[in-house]
Amino acid sequence: MKQRSPLAFFALFLFSFLANAQDYPQDEFISPLEMPLFLSGTFGELRTNHFHAGIDIKTGGREGQRVLAVADGFVSRIKVSPYGYGNALYIVHPNGYTSVYGHLQRFNDTIQAFIREEQKRQKSFEVELFPLAKVFPVKQGDLVALSGNSGGSGGPHLHFEIRDTRTEKIINPLLFGFDVKDGRSPDIYNLEVYEFDKEELVSSYTRSLLRQGDGVYSLTGNSLIEVSNPASFGITTTDRLDGVPNKNGVYSIRMIIGEEVYYHFVAETFAFAETRYINSHIDFAQKACCRRTINKMYLEPNNQFSAYRVKERMKLTDLVADSIYPVNIEVSDRAGNVSTLNFELKYSPPEVELAEAPEPDLPKFNYAQTNFFKKDNFQVVLPEGALYSDIYVQYEKKAACSECLSFIHEIATREVPVQKYYTLKIKPDAEYHGDKSKLFIASFKDGKLDDYEGGRWENGFVVARTRQFGEFAVMVDTVPPxxxxxxxxxxxxxxxxxxxxxxxxxxxxxxxxxxxxxxxxxxxxxxxxxxxxxxxxxxxxxxxxxxxxxxxxxxxxxxxxxxxxxxxxx
Ligand SMILES: [Zn+2]
Incomplete structure (x- = not known):
């Protein structure tokens, strides 16, 4: 075998470390629209309960723009739904990638007629089809659809994705050589400082920043942050592209403390099954309480999101007492514009060893195992991996609402994120003589009805599955639409x-x-x-x-x- 030179080895290391456009074909895809690419959303952007899976291309505020096949291939999937991507089209290309076009107004005449037939056959507006390769072959540049605002779209645009056909992993489309103009460096708004006691978050506070010049940020006031516990940080940051006011997501965030890379996130690729890890990626409590989307730069033990580059090193800072460490946070966009935030960090443990805080007198849920909770007429079964870290579980029984058939049971709070569905069982406190199949569990926010959680009647309980904590009660729905x-x-x-x-x-x-x-x-x-x-x-x-x-x-x-x-x- 040929010996690799140290330089080649280094280059290989560098290539695997940096997300690299050279790994992806640069000139095989044309633009899906016949207009300049202005984006209102980028890949990996931090959205509610998910990372954005593609790019959102502006269509001039209008529907009906011609959507073209970005390369030769065949239509592999067509979906019509009032939710999500609305009218969506998938094209498989021979180079191993699949392109996805969402929120379409309609498909081209041939596909539209095919869909209408299928809707008639199934007697359903919602349909999903997987045509064989020979049914709808396409050539690069063919008109496949018109852009729209269908499904869960909040304004006319084209949602565009590229996936690895074999693994179905989604890949940042901007790694494929599309011409998107971006000469601006990312904006960094605030720094969040977190302090921990044995991995448990004990305090956090916000420091404001000063923009020194293009892409150069510093702390306002004292540029030395002193902490008395192991610490980490979070930032609020977005990226603006040329010609549009939209605050889009950034491409990468890296934090170096002293000589060590403690955090490195790159919006290159991830799998759909991972997308809910967004709720561990961000400071979920700050989002729930205050609508702030903070990108945390430490990992909770059950955060299995794969877009981190130095996962094994992404732990809490391990610092020598009373030394001063430089902290360098670097945020970049896909075009390579970089913004930096530099400050200093000093860890000064308290001189007198403080008495250990007593453990709270509350049940603890362990993220690595199945957890059970039972109190009066309320039960919870939380599967392994439903939490990102261990939590102490607060429970409170509150007064029922006027139309509730049970007390309102509050378990943990809305500020604690949940990764997986868990089972909730509530026994009505008021006798209900009607049809029990009409009973369901409702969730409440500050005492007000918020979400329908569903539910079925089982052995005297209403049983539902949910992915949030907070306030729940039994209600009945006998009112037709x-x-x-x-x-x-x-x-x-x-x-x-x-x-x-x-x-x-x-x-x-x-x-x-x-x-x-x-x-x-x-x-x-x-x-x-x-x-x-x-x-x-x-x-x-x-x-x-x-x-x-x-x-x-x-x-x-x-x-x-x-x-x-x-x-x-x-
Ligand atoms: Zn989108």
Whole structure:
């Protein structure tokens, strides 16, 4: 075997250490849009309960921009949903990558017709198809769809992803040579200082920063931070690109204390299954209480997110007492603009050994094992790995709400993140003689109804699965959804109307399903969930003129159904 020179070895080390565009093809993908790339979202950006999986490309505030296949390949998956990516298209390319296009308004005519057939066949607006390679081959630059605002999108844009076809891991699209202009270095807003006692967070506070010049930040006031416990830090930071005001995510964050790299995050690639580790990546309590998204620069023991580069070294600082250490925090964007924050850190342990704080008299949940909790009519089963670190569990029984069938049980708080679903069981305190299948668990925030958690009746308890802590109680949903036509009523002449629309909503358990027939035949109504709207394109129905009977049926998650009939003149 050929001997590697030390230099080659060093280069290899460097290559594996730095995320490196050279690992990815640079000129195989064209832009999915025929307009300059301005981004309102970047890969790895810190979002609610997830890291952003792609880039969000601005479409000039409008829907209907032509979306092109970025390379040759075939359509491998088509999904229509009122939630998430809305109308989404996946194209497999021969180079081993899959491109994904989300929040589309519609697909090209061929795919759209194919989807309409399938919706009719399944009698469902929501469909997901996995066509074989020969069904929809595409050439680079082919029109595959029009951009839109469908699904969980908050404004017209194209959500674009690149995935490794084999592993399905998502990769930062900006590693593939797309032309995105960015001449600005990232903004750093604040430094958070955390102090620990034996791995347990005991205090945190915020230091404000001064922008010294382009990309150079320092602490306001004293540039020496003194701590009396092992410490770590967090920062708030975003990146702005040329020509757009959006505060996007940064590409990498690295912290060096003394000579040691203590933290290194790079938004290169990760798997979907890991995305909820965002809630350990950030200071979740600060997000829950105060809407601050702080990027912590230490790891909780059960943070298994794979986008860290020096994981084994990402622990709490291990410093010699009374020495002063330089701290260097470096934040970069994908274009290579770098911002730095430098200050000094001194660890001064208390001179007199303090008496150990007594352990709180509370049950402790261990993140590495299954945990059980039982109190009166309230039970919790929390699986192994549902927590990021051990917690002491506060429990409190509070007064019931006026429509509650149980007391409000509070377990831990909304400020403690939960990675995995756990089981919650509550026995009603008030006798309920009605249909028990209508009972469910509701969560509350500061005593106010917040979320529907679902639930089924089992041995005298309502049992639900959830991924949050806080306040819970049993409620009942016997109220069917509300259904109101937007542009007609019973007896209307709708000849010449382009759309028929209904507003559908449901108070407690939420809309589960709906169906509309005209003269007994199922007809497609599209669902725009965020606007609580269902609608159909009248011309696409191809109805002959005359009087017809439209029936609509809408059900909620607890099986309450609203049915209405309209006689309409087409
Ligand atoms: Zn997006």
């Amino acid at each position: 509300s259904v109101s036509p937007v542009n007609f009523r019973d007896g209307s002449n709708v000849h010449g109307a382009s759309r028929l629309s209904f507003i559908i909503s449901d108070k407690l358990s939420g809309i589960d399903d709906y169906s509309v027939t005209i003269d007994g035949e199922w007809v497609l109504f599209e669902y725009d969930a965020k606007n609580r709207l269902i609608y159909t394109d009248v011309r696409a129905l191809n109805l002959e003129d005359g009087e017809r009977v439209l029936r609509i049926s809408v059900s909620d998650d607890k099986g309450n159904v609203t049915e209405k009939t309209y006689h309409l003149i087409f």
